[in-house]
Each structure stands twice: as C-alpha cells, then as structure tokens.
Amino acid sequence: MSAPLLAVENIGRRFGGFVALEGVTASFASNKVTAVIGPNGAGKSTFFNVLSGVLPPSTGTMRFKGRDLAGTPQHRFAHLGIARSYQITNIFPELSVHENVRVAAQAFRSRYDIWRDRAALTELDDKAAAALAAVGLTHRGSATAKFLAHGQQRALEIAIALVADPELLLLDEPTAGMGPEETKEMIALIEKLAAERTILLVEHKMKMILGLSDRILVLHHGRLIADGNPQQIQSDPEVRRVYLGQNDGYA
Amino acid sequence: MTLSAQSLDAGPRPLRARLAARRVPLSILALCLLPWILPSEALAVNVLVYGLVAVGYNLLFGYTGLLSFGHAAFFGTGAYVTGIAIGRFDVPWFAALALGVAAGGALAFVIGLLSIRTRGIYFSMVTLALSQLVYYIALQASSWTGGENGLRGFTVSELNLFGWTVDFLDPVKKYYVIMVFAAAALWFVSRILNSPFGSVIEAIRENETRARACGYDVERTKLISFTLSGLICALAGTLFALHLAIVPLDILHYHTSGMIVMMTLLGGAGSFFGPFVGAFAFLLMEDVVSLWTPHWQIVVGSVFILFVLFLPKGIWGTLMAWRAGR
Numbered sequence: 001m002s003a004p005l006l007a008v009e010n011i012g013r014r015f016g017g018f019v020a021l022e023g024v025t026a027s028f029a030s031n032k033v034t035a036v037i038g039p040n041g042a043g044k045s046t047f048f049n050v051l052s053g054v055l056p057p058s059t060g061t062m063r064f065k066g067r068d069l070a071g072t073p074q075h076r077f078a079h080l081g082i083a084r085s086y087q088i089t090n091i092f093p094e095l096s097v098h099e100n101v102r103v104a105a106q107a108f109r110s111r112y113d114i115w116r117d118r119a120a121l122t123e124l125d126d127k128a129a130a131a132l133a134a135v136g137l138t139h140r141g142s143a144t145a146k147f148l149a150h151g152q153q154r155a156l157e158i159a160i161a162l163v164a165d166p167e168l169l170l171l172d173e174p175t176a177g178m179g180p181e182e183t184k185e186m187i188a189l190i191e192k193l194a195a196e197r198t199i200l201l202v203e204h205k206m207k208m209i210l211g212l213s214d215r216i217l218v219l220h221h222g223r224l225i226a227d228g229n230p231q232q233i234q235s236d237p238e239v240r241r242v243y244l245g246q247n248d249g250y251a
Numbered sequence: 252m253t254l255s256a257q258s259l260d261a262g263p264r265p266l267r268a269r270l271a272a273r274r275v276p277l278s279i280l281a282l283c284l285l286p287w288i289l290p291s292e293a294l295a296v297n298v299l300v301y302g303l304v305a306v307g308y309n310l311l312f313g314y315t316g317l318l319s320f321g322h323a324a325f326f327g328t329g330a331y332v333t334g335i336a337i338g339r340f341d342v343p344w345f346a347a348l349a350l351g352v353a354a355g356g357a358l359a360f361v362i363g364l365l366s367i368r369t370r371g372i373y374f375s376m377v378t379l380a381l382s383q384l385v386y387y388i389a390l391q392a393s394s395w396t397g398g399e400n401g402l403r404g405f406t407v408s409e410l411n412l413f414g415w416t417v418d419f420l421d422p423v424k425k426y427y428v429i430m431v432f433a434a435a436a437l438w439f440v441s442r443i444l445n446s447p448f449g450s451v452i453e454a455i456r457e458n459e460t461r462a463r464a465c466g467y468d469v470e471r472t473k474l475i476s477f478t479l480s481g482l483i484c485a486l487a488g489t490l491f492a493l494h495l496a497i498v499p500l501d502i503l504h505y506h507t508s509g510m511i512v513m514m515t516l517l518g519g520a521g522s523f524f525g526p527f528v529g530a531f532a533f534l535l536m537e538d539v540v541s542l543w544t545p546h547w548q549i550v551v552g553s554v555f556i557l558f559v560l561f562l563p564k565g566i567w568g569t570l571m572a573w574r575a576g577r
C-alpha cells in the first residue's frame with residue numbers, strides 16, 4: 001500500500017468550552033471520493049476548516065504527503081495542494097468571472113513584481129479559461145460574478161479552487177441550495193474531477209453520496225462514529241439511528 | 252490561444268477602459284491646467300497637495316479596502332521631518348524631502364505592523380489611536396516641533412538641483428515644481444495598480460477570506476499596501492511643508508485624517524483621479540461656505556453625508572460609471 005495523501009490523527013477542535021470536533025483519526029488515499037456526512041452541527045464544516053488551515057486544530061496532527069502541517073498558515077495550503085469550496089458561496093462578487101479565476105491562478109507566481117503589467121501574464125488567462133471550461137462556464141467569462149445564477153456561482157467557486165491544480169479538493173456542500181437540474185450537473189462535474197483528484201465532500205443528499213463516494217465518514221457530535229464503504233455505512237445500526245433514519249432523501 | 256475577458260466582448264472598448272489606459276498622462280494634463288482654471292494659485296497648490304495625500308490614502312482605502320483613520324500621522328511626519336531637517340540641520344531641500352518620505356514610510360510600516368491584524372472598526376480605531384499618539388509626541392516634543400505654535404523657520408525661497416535654480420516664491424513655478432512630484436506619485440500608483448500586485452489588493456478588497464484561501468498572504472500584502480500608501484502621504488506632507496514654510500500641529504490631528512477620508516470619498520474611493528476632484532470639492536466648499544458662516548463644517552459635513560447616502564462612488568467615480576454605462 002502506498003503512503004496516504006492525507007493522514008489525520010486524533011484531530012480535535014474546541015470553541016471555548018464547546019468541543020466541535022474530537023479524536024478524529026483517518027487517512028485518505030489518492031484519487032478517491034470520500035463523503036463526510038452527519039446531522040446539522042455534527043462538525044463537518046469544522047473538520048474541513050481544520051483540513052484547509054482555516055482553523056488550527058486544538059489537538060492532533062495532520063500530515064499531507066508525509067509533511068506535518070502543524071503551524072502552517074492558511075494561505076500556504078493552496079500552495080501545498082489543498083484547495084476548497086465553502087458551504088456558503090465564497091467568490092469575488094464584483095470581479096468578472098474570468099478575473100475571479102485569473103487572480104486565483106496568479107497566486108502561484110511572483111506576486112510582488114511591481115514593474116510587470118498584470119495584463120501581460122497571458123498564461124494566467126489560459127489557465128483561467130481552462131478552469132472555466134472544466135466547470136462549463138466558458139460562456140460567462142465576462143459577466144460580473146454576482147450576476148451569475150446560484151448554481152453557476154457554486155461552479156465558479158470550484159473553478160477558483162481547480163486553478164490551483166490541487167491534489168486534494170475539499171467541497172463543503174457543493175449542491176447546497178441547488179435545484180434538481182443544477183444538482184445533476186454538479187454531480188457530473190464532481191465525477192469528472194474525481195478521475196484525477198482526491199475529493200472530500202460534505203453533503204446531505206444521500207442518493208448523491210451513495211452514487212459518488214468510494215468511502216463515507218460519519219460525524220456525530222464531533223466524533224467519527226463510522227468509516228467505511230457505502231454498503232457498510234448503510235447497514236451500520238448506529239448510523240441508521242443517528243442520521244439515516246431521519247433523512248427522507250434516503251431510500 | 253488566449254481567451255481573455257476582453258476578447259469575449261464583441262464591441263469596441265468602452266470609453267472608461269480607454270480613459271483608464273491613459274489615466275496617467277490625462278491626469279497630469281488636468282493638473283497642468285489647474286492653476287489656469289482655478290481662481291488662485293494658492294487654491295491650486297492646496298488641491299495638488301491635499302489631492303496627493305488623498306491619492307496615497309486611496310491606494311489603501313479605495314483599492315485595498317482598509318479604512319484607516321490615522322493617515323494624518325504619515326502626512327504630518329513627512330512635513331515635520333522635512334521642516335526639521337531644513338530648519339535645524341540645514342539639509343538641502345531634496346535630501347530633506349527624501350528624509351520626510353522615508354520617515355513617513357517607516358512610521359507607516361510600524362503602524363501597519365501593529366494594526367493590520369485587526370479587522371473592520373478595530374483596525375480603524377487602532378490606526379486612530381496610534382496616530383493620536385504621534386500627535387501627542389509632537390505636542391510634547393515642542394523643542395523640536397514648536398508644539399502648539401507649529402514648526403517655523405525653514406523657509407525655502409529657491410530650489411537648487413543639478414545646477415538648476417527655481418524661484419520657489421513665484422507661485423506658478425512653485426506649483427509646477429510640486430506638480431512634478433505629484434505626477435511621479437501618480438505614475439507610481441498607476442504602476443502598482445497595473446501590476447500583478449494590483450490584482451491582489453483588489454482581490455483582498457473584494458473578499459479577504461477567498462483571497463487567503465487562494466493562497467495569498469493577506470496580512471503581508473496589506474502591510475505592503477499600507478506602507479506604500481503611507482509613503483505617498485508622507486511625500487504630500489513634505490511638499491506641504493515646503494509650500495507653506497510652516498507645519499501647524501493640526502496636521503497630525505485626527506481631524507486631518509477625517510478630512511483625508513472625506514476628500515477621498517467625495518472624489519470617489521477607488522477611482523484614479525477622484526482624490527484630486529475630492530480635494531478640490533472639499534477646499535472649494537470650505538472657502539465658499541466659510542465666507543458666510545463660521546460653521547462651515549456643518550455644511551461640509553451635511554454634503555458629505557448626502558454623498559455617502561446617495562453618491563457612494565463620489566463625484567469622479569459616479570461620472571466614470573455614468574460615462575461607462577452609455
């Protein structure tokens with residue numbers, strides 16, 4: 001077995017006295033889709049915030065490609081190969097769609113070179129165009145991001161993450177607030193991305209999760225209560241009790 | 252093949268884009284004409300100097316999105332250091348100017364370091380408090396600064412550089428000398444905005460958390476922007492000192508910081524030439540309204556509130572947006 005892309009050990013996160021995440025240990029192999037599920041407030045987004053450097057963990061260690069991430073500032077994560085989307089759409093609303101992705105691509109080259117013209121960096125335009133094509137937004141390049149439909153904004157955020165060419169992609173409820181049509185498109189997009197990247201995904205839509213994932217982690221009150229393939233998770237009695245039983249979307 | 256945002260647009264480039272591409276020469280042209288348009292050279296020099304300090308402030312506030320209430324500190328430090336260098340140490344004017352700029356920039360770096368990690372209103376308050384600290388230091392160190400009486404005794408009547416001599420008492424010549432520095436600063440700001448760094452500060456202004464997630468060191472970028480902004484304000488301060496041959500203590504007071512914010516907003520935060528328009532509008536209001544009432548600040552304040560409510564893009568920003576919409 002090859003070394004895991006990401007390994008977390010005994011990860012925990014407290015907010016004051018409140019324990020949002022506790023004792024999570026797991027490792028993630030390359031090119032797999034792992035879903036993280038759990039009831040509202042289970043700590044899924046907190047888990048993602050820890051994995052993407054937004055919040056330092058209160059306890060535990062994280063290794064990415066064998067490298068200890070302790071003390072790594074958040075902005076380094078994108079450079080190491082970890083990119084993410086947020087539960088609440090997080091883009092540059094006043095910039096054009098193209099510029100949203102272009103400025104993200106620019107983070108990986110010299111930033112403080114005052115004597116260069118930003119417009120002259122045409123390789124950034126190519127990278128942005130490629131990322132927009134990957135999510136199907138080529139035709140909206142010149143639109144101002146805030147005027148896009150909700151589903152397109154979610155896709156734009158994924159393009160922003162993709163342009164970093166991340167090995168690990170964290171998607172926090174990518175279909176949040178989407179109708180069935182948009183959801184279908186997003187599922188197709190994630191399937192396409194999964195071919196060459198490791199994806200961690202928070203979702204509530206059970207059918208989608210069962211169809212997409214190689215593996216499912218279940219969080220409950222900040223603890224990892226189950227970890228297995230979709231069949232194992234479906235038949236896990238505790239998971240059924242705390243989560244699946246109350247979810248109507250689950251057949 | 253390059254698929255840029257522009258190549259997707261079918262029509263000709265909008266007027267705003269064409270103006271933006273020529274913004275430095277056009278701005279310099281406007282500044283060249285200023286003394287012939289305005290009723291007095293004195294007003295023209297004031298528009299130039301206050302416009303320049305607003306240009307520096309605009310880099311931080313308009314383009315990076317940080318509302319500092321402490322920029323009087325850099326404006327004032329530039330002025331005091333230049334005045335002290337000339338009056339006390341007989342430093343040649345050009346070296347005194349460089350010292351003023353360097354001191355203001357260094358102070359901006361330090362105040363930036365101390366304030367940049369705070370956010371929103373806390374950032375504004377920390378910058379305000381630190382600049383007031385500078386004010387009190389200047390008040391206490393009266394043997395150096397002249398305290399409440401202001402700094403005097405450093406009149407520069409002619410400028411010498413590379414064998415050239417300019418009569419600095421001639422208001423028109425004085426205006427154009429100062430304008431050369433303002434033009435250089437405008438070119439520098441335009442350079443910053445056109446560079447990749449310009450994209451980064453814009454991204455931070457638009458969405459700081461997204462910029463950080465994209466891989467940008469937001470704090471470091473803000474600190475650089477803060478320092479550059481302070482440098483330009485300090486340059487305006489040194490020119491102010493050379494122009495007036497006196498540095499009033501008030502230059503360091505937070506009233507001055509507030510005035511810089513107002514000028515920038517009146518003209519249009521985040522617009523290139525807006526700061527000069529804002530400085531002009533502010534000074535004109537002050538001049539005209541103070542003729543018929545000593546309470547001119549009430550009028551200016553009301554106009555300012557109306558602008559924030561109904562013309563948030565300011566005079567120049569609104570004009571540009573309106574032209575672009577046609």
Ligand SMILES: Nc1ncnc2c1ncn2[C@@H]1O[C@H](COP(=O)(O)OP(=O)(O)OP(=O)(O)O)[C@@H](O)[C@H]1O
Binds near residue numbers: 018039043044
């Ligand atoms: N920054 C924070 N400060 C304090 N408490 C927080 C913070 N972030 C999250 N929490 C708390 O931690 C718990 C877990 O929150 P989290 O957002 O991780 O849940 P989640 O599983 O993503 O829920 P949802 O399905 O609603 O998105 C919640 O009780 C939340 O209130």
Ligand SMILES: [Mg+2]
Binds near residue numbers: 044
């Ligand atoms: Mg969540």
